[in-house]
Amino acid sequence: MVRRDSDRRNLAGLPVETVVGDLTKPETLPGAVRGCAGLFHVAADYRMWVPDRDRMFAANVEGTRHLMLAAAEAGVERIVHTSSVATLGIVPGGVADEETPVSFSDMIGPYKQSKFLGEAAVRELQAAHGLPVVIVNPSTPIGPHDIRPTPTGKMVLDAASGRMPAYVDTGLNIVHVDDVAAGHLLAFEKGVPGERYILGGENMTLREILTVIADLSGRTAPWVHLPHSSVLPIAQVAELFGRLTGIEPFVTVDAVRLARKRMFFSPAKAERLLGYCARPAVEALRAAIDGFREQGRLAHMPRRAAE
Numbered sequence: 001m002v003r004r005d006s007d008r009r010n011l012a013g014l015p016v017e018t019v020v021g022d023l024t025k026p027e028t029l030p031g032a033v034r035g036c037a038g039l040f041h042v043a044a045d046y047r048m049w050v051p052d053r054d055r056m057f058a059a060n061v062e063g064t065r066h067l068m069l070a071a072a073e074a075g076v077e078r079i080v081h082t083s084s085v086a087t088l089g090i091v092p093g094g095v096a097d098e099e100t101p102v103s104f105s106d107m108i109g110p111y112k113q114s115k116f117l118g119e120a121a122v123r124e125l126q127a128a129h130g131l132p133v134v135i136v137n138p139s140t141p142i143g144p145h146d147i148r149p150t151p152t153g154k155m156v157l158d159a160a161s162g163r164m165p166a167y168v169d170t171g172l173n174i175v176h177v178d179d180v181a182a183g184h185l186l187a188f189e190k191g192v193p194g195e196r197y198i199l200g201g202e203n204m205t206l207r208e209i210l211t212v213i214a215d216l217s218g219r220t221a222p223w224v225h226l227p228h229s230s231v232l233p234i235a236q237v238a239e240l241f242g243r244l245t246g247i248e249p250f251v252t253v254d255a256v257r258l259a260r261k262r263m264f265f266s267p268a269k270a271e272r273l274l275g276y277c278a279r280p281a282v283e284a285l286r287a288a289i290d291g292f293r294e295q296g297r298l299a300h301m302p303r304r305a306a307e
Contacts, residue, residue, distance in 0.1 A: 023063025143177030144291030171262030175201030
């Protein structure tokens with residue numbers, strides 16, 4: 001399913017049928033799922049800053065609810081709902097999993113909040129209608145064909161372009177987007193309805209991530225460490241400027257608040273029960289950088305030992 005104005009370059013040449021629909025237009029959804037035996041709900045408004053949070057909630061929460069209801073009405077036999085590790089709890093100084101306690105009050109920013117409520121809506125509808133839905137929670141997908149790019153892809157692009165001269169103390173779980181796609185298929189084939197599975201890869205500090213990107217792009221890794229307290233005032237000014245101009249700020253208050261915790265996760269459940277397996281993070285980062293080079297967004301520079 002694509003929106004009428006969707007960028008369809010990544011679909012060019014693929015043996016797929018497309019239908020026009022929009023999560024924020026419920027009347028377009030029944031026709032999109034009619035006659036389908038399975039549904040992968042991977043669509044979401046994925047931005048770290050939005051001038052209008054209601055628009056994000058309309059897609060990620062209400063759009064999810066309407067799509068699930070349309071699938072139930074159409075008799076879809078199997079559903080995989082793409083949530084996010086953003087909806088999961090965090091273990092300070094440790095690694096979280098699907099059972100780590102969490103509540104809505106832990107959600108920072110509209111994206112996390114909307115994904116949390118979207119997943120909750122799926123669970124409610126599953127209980128009410130017996131939906132055959134399996135939930136997957138990807139971590140930080142990185143790889144080729146990121147044409148917008150996504151917020152995580154932009155981080156890689158900025159670092160590879162030399163636009164990230166400093167770093168804060170945080171951490172992410174990096175996974176190749178192709179492994180996330182394979183995990184979706186495994187969840188469709190082997191997942192238990194009502195269960196959720198983390199589709200993650202390698203836990204890395206931001207400094208480690210930026211060092212690998214520097215090696216792959218032929219640059220010097222940033223060595224300036226900024227405390228969160230020094231970045232927060234900059235984020236506040238950047239957001240104010242963004243709201244006045246409509247230009248997305250290069251750093252946001254929510255991003256700084258999120259960076260105070262390392263988002264480390266374990267995909268052990270998916271590995272054990274689905275046969276899921278993720279490649280090393282360096283391969284994901286290499287694929288992303290190569291993809292940006294092919295798009296003409298990065299100069300071809302000498303590569304270093306990380307390759």
